[in-house]
Amino acid sequence: MEPDPIVLAWRAARGRHVAAVALALGLGGPLCILALLCLRDLVHTLGHDEATALVFLRVAIPRVADDLVLFPGWSLAPLDLERAAFLGLSACAIALAGLGWFVAVLSFSAQGRAVFRLREAATAAILDAPPGAREEARGLAGLLGQTLGRIDGLLAIGILVPAMALGAILVALGFAALAAPRLVPATAVGLFAAALARELILRRSAARGALRLRSSALAERTLGDLVRRMPAVRIHGSATLERARIAEKAAATRAALARAEAKLAYARAPSLALAIILPALAAGAALWRGGGDGAPPARDVDPAALVAAAGAFAIAAILIALSLNLWRLREGLKPVFGETARTIASLQGRRGRKGGLAVPRSGDLAAHGVGAYDAATGERLSGVDLNLAMPSHVAIIGGRGSGARVLAAILAGQVAPTAGSVTYAGHDLGGFDAADRARRIAFAAGEAILVEGSLRANILYGADPSAAPDQPAFVEILRITGLDAFAYARGLLGRVDPIAAPDFARALVAARATMRAVLRAEGAERLVEPFDPARYNHQATVGENILFGEPVGPTFAPKRLARHPYMRAVLEAEDLVRPLTEIGLAVARSTVEIFAELPNDHPLFDAFSLFPADERGYFEDLVVRQPSAVALRRGPAGQRDRERLIGLALRYSETRHRFGLIDPAFEERLVAARQSFARMLPSYLAAAVEFYDPTRINPAASVEENLLFGRVSQGEAGAEPRVRAIVRRVLTEEGLEASVYRLGLESRVEPGSAGTGSVAGEGAIPVEMRIAIDLARCLIRQPDIVVVAILLDERKPAEIAARITRLRAARAGRGLVVCVPDAADLAALDPFDAVIAVENSTVVPLQPDAARTLEPA
Secondary structure (H helix, E strand, O other), rough: OOOOOOHHHHHHHHHHHHHHHHHHHHHHHHHHHHHHHHHHHHHOOOOOOOOOOOEOOEEEEEOOOOEEEEHHHHHHHHHHHHHHHHHHHHHHHHHHHHHHHHHHHHHHHHHHHHHHHHHHHHHHHOOOOOHHHHEEEEEEEEHHHHHHHOOHHHOOOOOOHHHHHHHHOOOOOOOHHHHHHHHHHHHHHHHHHHHHHHHHHHHHHHHOOOOOOOOHHHHHHHHHHHHHHHHHHHHHOOHHHHHHHHHHHHHHHHHHHHHHHHHHHHHHHHHHHHHHHHHHHHHHHOOOOEEOOOOOOOOOOOHHHHHHHHHHHHHHHHHEEEEHHHHHHHHHHHHHHHHHHHHHHHHHHHOOOOEEEEEOOEEEEEEEEEEEOOOOOEEEEEEEEEEHHHHHHHEEOOOOOOOHHHHHHHHHHOOOOOOOEEEEEEEEHHHHHHHHHHHHEEEEEEOOOOOOOOOHHHOOOOOOOOHOOOOHHHHHHHHHHHHHHHHHHHHOOEEEEOOOOHHHHHHHHHHHHHHHHHHHHHHHHHHHEEOOOOOOOOOOOOOHHHOEEEEOOOOOOOOOHHHHHHHHHHHHHOOOOHHHHHHHHHHHHHHHHHHOOOOOOOOOOHHHHHOHHHHHHHHHHHHHOOOOOOHHOOOHHHHHHHHHHHHHHOOOOOOHHOOOOOHHHHHHHHHHHHHHHHOOOOOHHHHEEEEOOOOOOOOOHHHHHHHHOEEOOOOOOOOOHHHHHHHHHHHHOOOOOHHHHHHHHEEEEOOOOOOOEEEEEEEHHOOOHHHHHHHHHHHHHOOOOEOOOOOOOOOOHHHHHHHHHHHHOOOOOEEEEEOOOOOOOOOOOOOOOOOEEEEEEEEEOHHHHHHHOOOOO
């Protein structure tokens, strides 16, 4: 990549820059000249109303004896000349606007090409970088972000504007010559002086701006340090000392800023002087007529020609100033561009080979005196000599830190050896095409790097979309890797769109009756409390009972429910404000007492407290100063307390929290409030909640809630897994299991977010599932060899054995290399074709016990 932004812009879109400059100078220049000539002739008509004829668009250089006529123009009456001049100015304005639009399109499309070339070079360098260059790749990403954030049109007009400035200088000198040849030196001197003054201002402004940035950063650090010291300041009463310390630093900063401001003021002084001197210089040159020593005096300067020359001078001065601005921007970007170019060149020098040999389908995978270091894991390996015939099944034995994972990465070609060589079918493993090697020799390194998209897209990441397996084969891979239960659970949490999937929605509603019948037949009907519009649901909170539906969007979200004006109006109408405030105060008091000895980060506090840890101090203070709900403060403070307490009450569930605050009579009042809420709901709020209806699907509720049409009882141990098993059986019998899997695979994954019920965030996918996703990515590609560097020692030995058995069955007849933990019970496994033991960063001979357990076939 080019280290200069202007060179990059030129090489990326040479033709467009040439076209833009040609149009700007070839068409824009003549149009500008024509507009200035029209302006000159229009001004010339002033004071010549009685003339019989005036010359329009005459171009001539005045001389003492006669004029050097370049274009004779046309003789018109003064009124006709005015019409022609105005018409010419209007036409030039319209033509210049259209031309400017087209030139801008060309320029910014050229910038788009340059940015694309820059992004493409950086992307290619990062994609082709070896695993050991991760820090350089991360640094390149930061450099590219800085570069693109500071371009500011330089790649678009960095070539065009200087070319236009050069053309404008020539036009200004030409119009000075048309006014009077003696104005040409004055015009040249004036443009040079204006350029010097502008450059001086830009330099001083840049120095002042850099100093302001440093001073603001210093102020932020100083005040941040003051905040850190505040406990010590309060304890030791050192406010005066801190004030003096900060004042001393501020004084030094102010002095430096004052000097920079003074230098900038000095730089602006010549510009202000030039604003007076340049017109005076032009007037003096125009008034000077020379003569003497027998020479005839020069001719008077036409004021109209002087106005046109002044207009050309102004255009040239503006374009010179813009060129200098772009020059300063270029100089500021050159270090970043240079560093970016050096980083890209460094990564390109270390990239894997492209267009190399095709990976054979079988052969010996051999290591000869191999040593390596994996920067990602910190493990190393030395003195490895192996020869593995592929396809075969190979086990690598070694605990964490032994070097087993490095060996797996070396055999997969993902870590380059620092000593020795690794060959496959007699060819160096690094000599194969990197992309083809990744397809043929898949490497399951551990936790999958999740990408934004669906769960299916995350599993298919890296696979050819046209070769993706069908649904049964896909589900089978999920079962092998252990992802089937996770995908099914995600499907149960998914939401059904009755428009996009009407058949599934109707079948789910019809399955509700089957679900109730199965629950009744198995004596488990008590485990699910159905939604009944006329009855209070004891498994739901107070707020959920009043809402009796699923909120859509943030309008009636649980945290905002108590503050919503409509909910407050319903509570006022049903005379529930005071009772709910009392319940909220009782909940706050009980919660404060129960968790008084627990810290804020205790898991029990997070699991059972009705208010978050950051609000604990507020409610502790509220309980102390408010013995009863009657004594709430007046004004905004009391209103805030009341809203917080009502919010607590709305999140209260008698079945879960068991404070004994809700009796059957109060339940009837809450059911009446539910009916009032639904009856009086304004039309503009109708889309904010989806009410429960036994005859239709609820698009805001999950598949499981739509099937159960109720809540699982929280008062009986083991109710949830038992109900979940019945749900799965009913869905299978109704032929809806495939649709649940589809919903689960289509559920969104957003790695950078916390996630919601239907969107899996970073924390919603456990570590073991991310490991399974990485393995599934490898299996779906159907490679010739799969290298699994995952140590499954978090699982029970029986689970490890079952997982390896399924994996080996799926890879029958194809290559498999798998790291097996020492603690695994391998006696129940079929013998491997080869066993490699790794200990203390080297391959060691097999111990007798291991050799008996894993006898080579």
